[in-house]
Amino acid sequence: MECSSCEGSGVGHSIKEHAPGVFQRMQSSCRECGGTGKFINYKNCCPQCKGDAVVQERKVLEVHIEKGMQNGQKVTFPGEADEAPDLVTGDIVIVLEQEEHPKFKRKGDDLFVEHTLSLPDALCGCQFVLNHLDGRQLPVESQPGEIMRPGSCKAINDEGMPIYQRPFAKGKLYIHFNEEFPDSLSPDQVQASWNICPPKPLSELTDMEINAR
Structure with a gap:
């Protein structure tokens, strides 16, 4: 029902005298309707919203x-989104937040994982089973x-x-490989390593290699 005091405008007017013959017309929210432009008879209003035209509702x-x-x-x-009289109802926007995985890292559509190899596996070849995100056993x-060098990567x-x-x-x-080196080698292991990868003669060594020795 339209407020009769402000005629539905929601604005009230008053006149203030500052001096004899000097008046100022002032504008403010209508006291009768609180600036809504409508008058609510609370005796006859809706018992659910109590005249607010809005009720609380839970929705899943x-x-x-x-x-x-x-x-x-x-x-x-x-x-x-929340509704209100004379307003366009907005949207509810859910923003996804991805939880970090302790082993796999995601970059776009690709996955990255690290795997540590023993030195023999890195030099001679390796076979292992990777537990994938979906529970599969990936050989x-x-x-x-x-030879899998330190820092090398294999893409599947x-x-x-x-x-x-x-x-x-x-x-x-992408599987990123790290190598696990032994703490020490026995004399037989050292000899076997030299048999597989014999050292260069001194005449073939560069100055840098000689200094390193």
Whole structure:
């Protein structure tokens, strides 16, 4: 019901006399309706909202996380924000925050993991099983004679993260290798190492190699 005092404008006027014959017309919120422009008869108003035209309501929103969604990606529920009379209802925006994994690191659609090899495995080839994120046992092996140097990396196609909205595509899995060196070698092991990798003659050594010895 329209406020009769301000005629629905929500604004009230008053006149203040500053001096004889000097008057000022002042404008402020209507005292009768509180600036709303409407008068509410609380005897006949809605018992739920008590004249506020707004009620509290609890609503459950289900957020569906699709495969491959990224950290910081948003899921929007249009028109689900708080409502108020004469206002356009906004949206609820859910921002995804990806939890860190203790072993795997994600960069875009690719996964990175570190694996430590013993020195014989690094020199002669290796075979091991990697426990993947989805619970699979992923066999990994190097080629015979392939030397895995410290800091080397092996890429496996289609073993990374699922690519968002491409259900049959995945990124790469990168395995970063570290070598675990023994604390010491026995004389027999030293001799076996020299047999496999004999030292260069002094005439073939560079100045840097000689100083290193």
